[in-house]
Amino acid sequence: MLQGDRALALGTMSGTSLDGVDAAVIETDGVQIYDFGATAYRAYSAAEQAVVKAHLGRWHSDDVAGAARIVEDVHLELMQSFQGIDIAGFHGQTLAHDPRGRGTHQCGDGQRLAQVLGYPVAWDFRSNDVAHGGQGAPLAPFYHFALAKWIGALAPVVFLNLGGVGNLTWVDPTREDPADPKALLAFDTGPANAPMNDLTMQRLGEAFDKDGTRASHGIAEENVLARFGMHPYFAQAAPKSLDRDAFGGLSADVGNLGDADALATLAAAVVLSVKAGLALCPEIPARVLVSGGGRHNKTIMAGLMQALPCAVQPVEAAGLDGDMLEAQAFAFLAVRAAKGLPLSSPETTGVRAPVSGGKIAAP
Template identity: 60%
Template sequence: MSGTSLDGVDAAVVRTDGHQIERFGAIAYRAYDAAERDVLRAGLGQWSGPAVAAAAHVVEAAHLTLLAQFTEVDVIGFHGQTLAHAPQTRGTLQVGDGAHLAQTLSCPVVWDFRSADVAAGGQGAPLAPFFHFACAKHIGATEPVAFLNLGGVGNITYVDPSYEAADTPGALLAFDTGPANAPINDLMQARLNLPFDADGAVARTGRVHPSVVDEFRAAAYFAQVPPKSLDRDDFAQMTRLVDPLGNADAAATLTAMCVAGVVEGMRHCPEPPARVLVTGGGRHNPVLMQMLRDALACAVLPVEDVGLDGDMLEAQAFAYLAVRVSRGLPTSCPGTTGVQAPVGGGTVSWPQPKGIAV
């Protein structure tokens, strides 16, 4: 998985039949260096052209370096890097050629997970909810639980584990909550030449400006009934509200905006969950986590508290989804992306015998 935070590539092994999680296996991480992040940033919002091709090259090279460490896997799930996402108009674009990876690694690769959902009228995101449902079963949850992923964009999955299957109506509700780490990371990079606000150190010394957060919360997106999804920079105009603020106040206010999006999102859940399990890079930010605990009326925990790996959950999700695709099982449904009926997304590319043209 290479996410919207643009920090690097996560890889993780999952043993599964596409329904139950039997066990989790090896993990690895390969960071993007500053030059690679610059190439990826240049491609954001682009649909074609040299910047997109350059980004694809970076993504493929990074994945090949990392995935070469893994042996004895049956199938690889390759998400690619999202550069543009506009499901209601132009579609969705994740760069990286899964067929090239399959041939180079001599292993089948499942990729292009989102296009089929968008083509069928869905949002194409979020796609981890079916895996979250399996995780809820895996940890033995008996009450509704919410998985909150705070990557570049925030998304939430409401799981009711009383249902037997993820695509049963009522079992899942999932949608993007709003910007999360992306605007904070961009602020740190632009103002302080830092990739992110480590441990919330900058935000901790700042003051939240409530009027700015209130203007942010007034955006029409928050009143929109889910399922719904966002591109990384859909809130760029709103986050410019912090431009007049000093570094610390701007970081604190952007952090509060992330929390405000989550609070607004929780209003759409069928009932309050017993727990909110936080995954993604945002859970490492103690300022953000404390703001969430102050704002929500239920327990807010990092997923490690229930035995899961918050750094690898997204990578594990696409490993799990790769098995579902290879077995013809759905990967999204009306409650997760708004698609009209359950859809099995993804393309399977098989390595060809050497010397045969493809």
């Protein structure tokens, strides 16, 4: 399907924070990164976001056509601005994720995108992993392995993504293959931006707490954090994954706090969950590189720097684009899917053996 080893791949990501769609181009053969290309972002309008959010938790049998059409249309608007693309990776929008029950549901039809765009589109990345006993998430770790090689890391490094949900990937860059059982460990750490964004929207009509400024003026409620730390998720072995609303009790617990104290408590919960996650890693990394919107929250970043026993930096410190790593990851995974290469392993999703995945929609 791909002409030659290298491909100019376009990846897209619409995450659990529901803010909009990221798109990014990389040149890759599905093993190495050769270059980074153009990027773009399209925010969801308030009306679009409201429709998609209203469908969270719904499955294929429910009426999700309206949400899917919005997701497809916004992606197409963004993707049509890129030229010379060989293949695209379309993640879709996660509406529900229950890998040990009903499975995983990312709405959006990759076949429609391929027909409009005129080139192959890889999509439905998670279902095959779930079908083979995996959690279906996180899926960026194999890309993180390639990034560790790209930045020339010589010692273990952690990539921490703070989107709606937090997830980390521990990488040993001395290994040659991401499917090596000792190369990676990856899992969701806990809630990240989603509870804070929901709170600021509900109370203040603001999409997020810019720079964590409101949180910086609050005092974290220790009793809430103590209950949060007792959540059974933290006692589970890695790898493991979460649904966006798995920690709904946390939002309820800060309901009676003032705005600043509630946000300070939610920010401290992010730090607590990442610290608990780091304790599950094979060894302490040389540094933690933070991507996603949470790296702009100075309250969270200050908390991580104080709580973790290693350097904590935004991924820009390594010359990377922290807003686009997940979109880039699905460009990388699209090429791997087209070549039948593994997208996940027992150490990243808990799947029984390294497995490929994704559907390839031809135009």
